[in-house]
Amino acid sequence: MLRIDRRLIKNFDWITFSVVVIIALIGIMTIYSATRPLVEGMNSLFYMKQALWLLIGVLALFMMVSFDYIWLSRFSPYLYFVGIILLITVFILGKVGLGAQRWLSIGPISFQPSEIFKLIYIIMLSHQLGIMNSPISTISLFRLFLLIVFLPFILVIKQPDLGTGLIILVIFLSLILSKGLHRKITVLLVIIGLISLPFLGSILWEGLRDYQKSRLIAFLEPGVDPTGIGYHINQSKITVGSGKFFGKGYLNGTQGPFRFLPEKHTDFIFAVFAEEWGFLGSLLLLFLYIVLILRGLNTARNARDDFGRFLALGITFMFLTYFFVNVGMTLGIMPVVGIPLPFMSYGGTALLTNLLSVGLLINIRTRRFELFH
Amino acid sequence: MKKESEKILRISYIVIVLFLLLIMRLWQLQVLQGSKYRELSEVNRLRIIPIPAPRGILFDRNGIPLVKDSAYYCASIIYGEFDRSKTDLLSKVLNMPVEEILKKINKEGLSPFSPLRLKQGLTFNEVAYIESRRSDFPGLIIEVEASREYIYSGIGSHLIGYLGKLNPSQSKDPAFRDVPPDAFIGQRGAEMLFDKSLRGTHGERVIEVDSIGREIRLLNEKPPIKGEDIRLSLDINLQKEAEEAFGERAGALVAMKPDTGEILGLVSRPSFDPDLFAKGISYEEWIALTQDSKKPMLNRALQSQYPPGSTFKIITAIAALEEGLITPETKVECRGGINYGRWHFGCWREGGHGVMSLHRALVESCDVYFYEVGKRLGIDRIYDYASSFGLGKETGFQLVHERMGIIPNTKWKEEKKKQKWYLGETLNTAIGQGYVAVTPIQMAVMISAVANGGNLYRPTLMKDITPVLSGKVKARPETLEIVKRALSGVVNEPGGTGWAAKSELASICGKTGTAQVIAMRGGSRYQPERFRDHAWFVAFAPIEKPEIALSVFVEHGGHGGGAAAPIAKRAIEGYLKNAEINKQN
Numbered sequence: 005m006l007r008i009d010r011r012l013i014k015n016f017d018w019i020t021f022s023v024v025v026i027i028a029l030i031g032i033m034t035i036y037s038a039t040r041p042l043v044e045g046m047n048s049l050f051y052m053k054q055a056l057w058l059l060i061g062v063l064a065l066f067m068m069v070s071f072d073y074i075w076l077s078r079f080s081p082y083l084y085f086v087g088i089i090l091l092i093t094v095f096i097l098g099k100v101g102l103g104a105q106r107w108l109s110i111g112p113i114s115f116q117p118s119e120i121f122k123l124i125y126i127i128m129l130s131h132q133l134g135i136m137n138s139p140i141s142t143i144s145l146f147r148l149f150l151l152i153v154f155l156p157f158i159l160v161i162k163q164p165d166l167g168t169g170l171i172i173l174v175i176f177l178s179l180i181l182s183k184g185l186h187r188k189i190t191v192l193l194v195i196i197g198l199i200s201l202p203f204l205g206s207i208l209w210e211g212l213r214d215y216q217k218s219r220l221i222a223f224l225e226p227g228v229d230p231t232g233i234g235y236h237i238n239q240s241k242i243t244v245g246s247g248k249f250f251g252k253g254y255l256n257g258t259q260g261p262f263r264f265l266p267e268k269h270t271d272f273i274f275a276v277f278a279e280e281w282g283f284l285g286s287l288l289l290l291f292l293y294i295v296l297i298l299r300g301l302n303t304a305r306n307a308r309d310d311f312g313r314f315l316a317l318g319i320t321f322m323f324l325t326y327f328f329v330n331v332g333m334t335l336g337i338m339p340v341v342g343i344p345l346p347f348m349s350y351g352g353t354a355l356l357t358n359l360l361s362v363g364l365l366i367n368i369r370t371r372r373f374e375l376f377h
Numbered sequence: 378m379k380k381e382s383e384k385i386l387r388i389s390y391i392v393i394v395l396f397l398l399l400i401m402r403l404w405q406l407q408v409l410q411g412s413k414y415r416e417l418s419e420v421n422r423l424r425i426i427p428i429p430a431p432r433g434i435l436f437d438r439n440g441i442p443l444v445k446d447s448a449y450y451c452a453s454i455i456y457g458e459f460d461r462s463k464t465d466l467l468s469k470v471l472n473m474p475v476e477e478i479l480k481k482i483n484k485e486g487l488s489p490f491s492p493l494r495l496k497q498g499l500t501f502n503e504v505a506y507i508e509s510r511r512s513d514f515p516g517l518i519i520e521v522e523a524s525r526e527y528i529y530s531g532i533g534s535h536l537i538g539y540l541g542k543l544n545p546s547q548s549k550d551p552a553f554r555d556v557p558p559d560a561f562i563g564q565r566g567a568e569m570l571f572d573k574s575l576r577g578t579h580g581e582r583v584i585e586v587d588s589i590g591r592e593i594r595l596l597n598e599k600p601p602i603k604g605e606d607i608r609l610s611l612d613i614n615l616q617k618e619a620e621e622a623f624g625e626r627a628g629a630l631v632a633m634k635p636d637t638g639e640i641l642g643l644v645s646r647p648s649f650d651p652d653l654f655a656k657g658i659s660y661e662e663w664i665a666l667t668q669d670s671k672k673p674m675l676n677r678a679l680q681s682q683y684p685p686g687s688t689f690k691i692i693t694a695i696a697a698l699e700e701g702l703i704t705p706e707t708k709v710e711c712r713g714g715i716n717y718g719r720w721h722f723g724c725w726r727e728g729g730h731g732v733m734s735l736h737r738a739l740v741e742s743c744d745v746y747f748y749e750v751g752k753r754l755g756i757d758r759i760y761d762y763a764s765s766f767g768l769g770k771e772t773g774f775q776l777v778h779e780r781m782g783i784i785p786n787t788k789w790k791e792e793k794k795k796q797k798w799y800l801g802e803t804l805n806t807a808i809g810q811g812y813v814a815v816t817p818i819q820m821a822v823m824i825s826a827v828a829n830g831g832n833l834y835r836p837t838l839m840k841d842i843t844p845v846l847s848g849k850v851k852a853r854p855e856t857l858e859i860v861k862r863a864l865s866g867v868v869n870e871p872g873g874t875g876w877a878a879k880s881e882l883a884s885i886c887g888k889t890g891t892a893q894v895i896a897m898r899g900g901s902r903y904q905p906e907r908f909r910d911h912a913w914f915v916a917f918a919p920i921e922k923p924e925i926a927l928s929v930f931v932e933h934g935g936h937g938g939g940a941a942a943p944i945a946k947r948a949i950e951g952y953l954k955n956a957e958i959n960k961q962n
């Protein structure tokens with residue numbers, strides 16, 4: 005027992021751990037700046053809550069490292085079943101309630117099942133890919149899609165949580181491509197994709213809510229109505245750009261606290277950071293994320309088994325997608341999709357899920373030299 | 378295994394390219410375009426709010442204020458910040474149906490960050506109530522605007538005018554560049570004529586705001602400069618008397634100071650309520666006003682033209698005297714009419730006036746005398762004299778676009794009607810009927826010239842400015858003296874048609890006129906109102922040193938002596954009484 009513990013500490017991935025904690029601390033600082041009160045007596049507790057979640061998340065992270073990840077592979081079908089039940093519960097409650105329904109409340113704690121579900125989904129998918137032959141046959145690909153991807157995708161899209169739906173698809177595609185497909189199937193998928201694109205496009209368009217449509221329009225033509233639908237994008241660009249090279253300095257940003265920028269402490273947190281820290285600070289932050297992602301890919305490369313490799317890849321792809329779509333949106337090169345920036349955006353469940361995921365990454369890396377039981 | 382790690386290595390390269398892409402975009406936004414965005418973020422934070430300047434006050438010639446400034450409150454909502462679940466409660470606080478609020482809030486294309494007006498013209502009590510409940514309604518604000526209150530509401534509306542928002546063509550006009558888009562400016566009457574001086578210079582508050590326009594702190598404040606107060610030539614006392622004298626009847630009155638052209642009073646009835654405009658007139662109200670068959674928006678003093686009737690005999694008399702065609706002693710016998718060709722030209726008194734001199738012909742307004750004089754003059758000479766008195770021409774008073782009237786001559790008839798002039802038409806013109814048409818203000822300028830010894834002054838609304846001489850009449854003072862004595866007789870001698878204007882207060886001189894609506898023997902007294910004749914009266918007083926000259930026109934009033942002369946008398950007395958009191962003080 006003691007022997008294992010010592011090896012665990014010796015092989016623990018301190019780099020990934022510190023990078024993630026530093027990003028999260030920067031996030032808390034930025035949340036404080038973005039929501040700091042301008043009028044006395046109006047205290048905002050967002051940053052305190054986030055700090056608390058970080059503490060809980062770090063403890064959970066260590067828990068995720070403490071056991072051999074291979075157990076997850078064995079329990080994955082049960083996990084997946086529970087995850088789907090949670091999504092269906094939200095879906096039904098969402099029908100009853102009004103508007104977007106993503107939350108479940110259990111006593112005083114409310115959380116977003118779709119956040120936790122992403123991790124469960126990646127575990128399940130990795131488990132399935134791990135036991136499949138490479139390259140994947142058409143039938144097993146089809147079965148995989150129907151059984152694991154399709155149902156949660158529909159449930160999440162209907163919430164409507166476009167961001168999570170996108171992640172589910174992207175992770176599926178990137179993982180089956182990593183697993184390897186027959187060349188014929190790859191070509192077929194591309195052709196089907198290209199042909200159905202216009203249909204899918206119009207079906208998706210019809211299915212979008214009005215605010216989602218206007219976000220897309222605003223992305224394509226931000227000048228349309230600077231105070232209306234183009235507002236988010238324009239204000240975000242102003243916020244980022246006004247930081248210039250050196251930034252306005254910490255707590256000197258005006259766009260966030262003055263409420264020009266909507267969702268400043270959640271989806272647009274990067275803009276607030278870029279305003280205060282400038283190009284230089286943004287570069288540093290990007291560097292931290294590059295380290296996290298390249299390290300995650302490296303963990304996948306060195307994983308001791310297929311399940312670990314796909315798990316590491318899936319988690320890293322999730323971070324990459326979130327990061328790229330979020331920053332791309334903030335910089336006005338992606339449409340506004342409600343996707344948070346991992347580790348920085350305000351949001352307890354997301355931070356917890358992300359730290360749990362990092363825990364798994366570290367788990368895989370720490371046990372890369374261990375033999376099968 | 379090896380193949381797989383190579384694949385992941387390739388993914389790493391793609392990731393690095395993606396990051397480079399983001400870094401390039403960051404460089405573009407923060408370094409290449411950084412200055413532009415920095416500037417935009419400054420503008421974002423600062424908002425310049427114009428502070429309307431208090432508008433100058435309009436006074437009458439004796440220093441009595443005609444208008445006062447009052448606050449005008451609106452309840453507005455910043456809809457981006459408003460909690461829609463509180464609509465029901467808001468409807469109670471504003472005392473406004475929920476559907477109406479929803480209709481306004483749900484309008485397409487509204488910017489959620491600028492105030493939306495829900496209810497305008499709140500009373501003070503409503504403001505106090507809303508203010509006390511405001512903390513319950515984030516986004517609800519009270520907007521204050523300066524408004525104009527017309528103290529003599531409905532009196533002198535055409536002259537004083539009203540305020541309105543910039544119309545589309547004005548907002549493009551560089552002359553209004555300094556006017557904030559929501560401000561009220563003078564759109565009619567004196568409010569419009571003197572708008573530039575009355576307006577003042579608006580100040581501004583530079584404040585730091587957040588995106589919903591909530592004020593965070595005041596950075597700079599430039600106080601507004603109040604507009605100039607202006608003293609008009611108007612005598613509100615005269616104006617009030619005159620409007621009351623009109624009662625329900627339609628018509629116009631223009632009173633001037635004969636030796637300066639200062640307008641003492643200007644009536645156009647029916648009138649409108651300027652307060653309707655001060656609070657922002659609704660489309661329905663505006664349509665109702667402009668389509669009203671009584672035409673309350675028409676300034677009859679300048680924009681309606683009618684035959685002058687017998688008041689025109691003043692011109693005919695002066696022309697004949699000046700041309701030497703008659704002397705005061707020239708006699709003509711009136712037997713109730715003359716025949717000319719196939720036509721019979723009747724005198725208004727069917728039995729005839731008997732033998733008439735010029736003096737008595739004016740006093741009793743004998744038509745036959747002036748048929749004879751007109752025949753001797755011919756139309757072109759009548760035209761010359763009428764024109765020299767400013768008839769058929771614009772007076773140059775810029776209150777509203779004025780009509781020119783018509784003084785016909787042979788050339789005019791050839792050009793307009795493609796016909797030659799008939800002598801019978803000369804006879805008609807000599808007594809002010811037929812083609813000839815004048816505006817009440819032209820008649821006021823004409824009678825002023827008679828009273829002041831022959832000077833035509835451009836009418837003005839300003840008190841104590843150098844009079845602008847727009848012409849000299851073609852008449853010597855001696856000629857004018859003869860006519861003036863006759864005009865005194867019209868009012869003061871037995872048998873004078875203007876007896877109804879006779880006053881204890883001053884010796885009023887005047888001339889009655891009746892403009893035919895349809896030709897009818899025996900007058901139109903018993904006809905329905907729309908066929909009844911129009912009544913005219915031109916007058917000045919006192920004869921020794923004229924202080925006031927005026928013209929009165931009553932639409933379908935019947936005979937000039939009966940309908941128009943009493944109004945003139947009341948207006949003149951109102952003015953002279955007031956002037957007397959002011960002199961004593």
